[in-house]
Amino acid sequence: MKKINLFKLVFKCVKFIHGTLEKPCKLFTGTRVRLKKEIKSINRISKLLYRKKELLFNEPLENIEETFILTKDKVKISISMCKINEGKKWVIMNHWFTGHKYWMYIWAKPFMAMGYNVLTYDLRDHGKSDKVKEMTLGIAETKDLEEIINFLNSKVEDAYIGLFGVSLGAFIINNIGNNTELIKDKNIKWGISDVGYISLNSLLVHLLSNRMIKIAKRRKDILIKGFFNYQKYLTNIGFDEYDSLDKFEYAVFPFRYTHAIADNTTCPLDSVKFFLKRKCPNDEVTIYKKGFHAFSLRGNYFSTVVDNMNFIAKIEGDTNQLEEAYKIMNVNKTSGFKNKKTIDIKGEEITFK
Numbered sequence: 001m002k003k004i005n006l007f008k009l010v011f012k013c014v015k016f017i018h019g020t021l022e023k024p025c026k027l028f029t030g031t032r033v034r035l036k037k038e039i040k041s042i043n044r045i046s047k048l049l050y051r052k053k054e055l056l057f058n059e060p061l062e063n064i065e066e067t068f069i070l071t072k073d074k075v076k077i078s079i080s081m082c083k084i085n086e087g088k089k090w091v092i093m094n095h096w097f098t099g100h101k102y103w104m105y106i107w108a109k110p111f112m113a114m115g116y117n118v119l120t121y122d123l124r125d126h127g128k129s130d131k132v133k134e135m136t137l138g139i140a141e142t143k144d145l146e147e148i149i150n151f152l153n154s155k156v157e158d159a160y161i162g163l164f165g166v167s168l169g170a171f172i173i174n175n176i177g178n179n180t181e182l183i184k185d186k187n188i189k190w191g192i193s194d195v196g197y198i199s200l201n202s203l204l205v206h207l208l209s210n211r212m213i214k215i216a217k218r219r220k221d222i223l224i225k226g227f228f229n230y231q232k233y234l235t236n237i238g239f240d241e242y243d244s245l246d247k248f249e250y251a252v253f254p255f256r257y258t259h260a261i262a263d264n265t266t267c268p269l270d271s272v273k274f275f276l277k278r279k280c281p282n283d284e285v286t287i288y289k290k291g292f293h294a295f296s297l298r299g300n301y302f303s304t305v306v307d308n309m310n311f312i313a314k315i316e317g318d319t320n321q322l323e324e325a326y327k328i329m330n331v332n333k334t335s336g337f338k339n340k341k342t343i344d345i346k347g348e349e350i351t352f353k
Helices: 006-026 034-049 103-107 109-113 139-155 168-177 200-210 214-218 220-235 268-278 301-316 322-329
Strands: 064-070 076-082 089-094 117-121 160-166 188-194 255-260 284-288 341-346 349-352
Touching: 034 103, 064 139, 076 139, 089 103, 089 139, 089 168, 103 109, 103 117, 103 160, 109 301, 109 322, 117 139, 139 160, 139 168, 160 168, 168 188, 188 301, 200 220, 255 268, 255 301, 268 284, 284 301, 301 322, 301 341
Parallel strands: 089 117, 089 160, 160 188, 188 255, 255 284
Antiparallel strands: 064 076, 076 117, 284 341, 341 349
């Protein structure tokens, strides 16, 4: 019997849908330069999805370096680096399931306003990175991120690195950010996790409870157990045993967690669990009353941008840059109140509504 990787099957279906939606935006760009075509395409989609001119990526192409690394298991990972200044501040952007690296230039705009250079990359089996036989939905990808961090540290002496991830990307940065022994000497200073999840078990339970038919909901425990057993048979990995906090000893650097209470793909309580289990005084968590999965830049733009920039300024110990960053992103320090929050915890400042 032919082995079928269920992750791969879902991936192909969702990627086909996303690719079909993106394809019209790649037409009539007026250029044959692949990079320029990709940037024009994401800017067109950004105008439709986010409706914020501040999120358009307009950096000169000469500021962008396209490269790759070869992982220990011989997978080529495609990397794009945008250098906006000669400083040592870099943010590594981690995209969602079926996404690609150029999308993360849109999400990186608030960090660029704070003076960060950007490294974004395609996860294995995504974009221009190598295709792989078996998908692991974040487990092998975590090792890839470790190698990318090492790559950046080799290129930039005394780098000051932040990590940002959405959905699957958030799972990856939490896997590596909460592995105390692995990350303590990597020059990582902060992490921001948007709509992340603690484990694949948590992800599937929430998905089956919110998106599947009633039969699936009633039998979700049996379905999930069978799913994990089959995936272990394929990959020899115990997916059900994998938890982002398994190797956590103490917080090496602070995290900010964001989620929407109505998210029906990943569980918002996972972000709260991260916050409570880490017990890091500089960690923050915000759960919004409204919003969809991986759409915080549309549904909660003002608060997302303001609170993320304030968090970074707090970690850096420098708030002088905020006023200029607010202007670049067309927000101000009180505009975050336009987006209603259910839970908002920043240090000793706690809000429940």
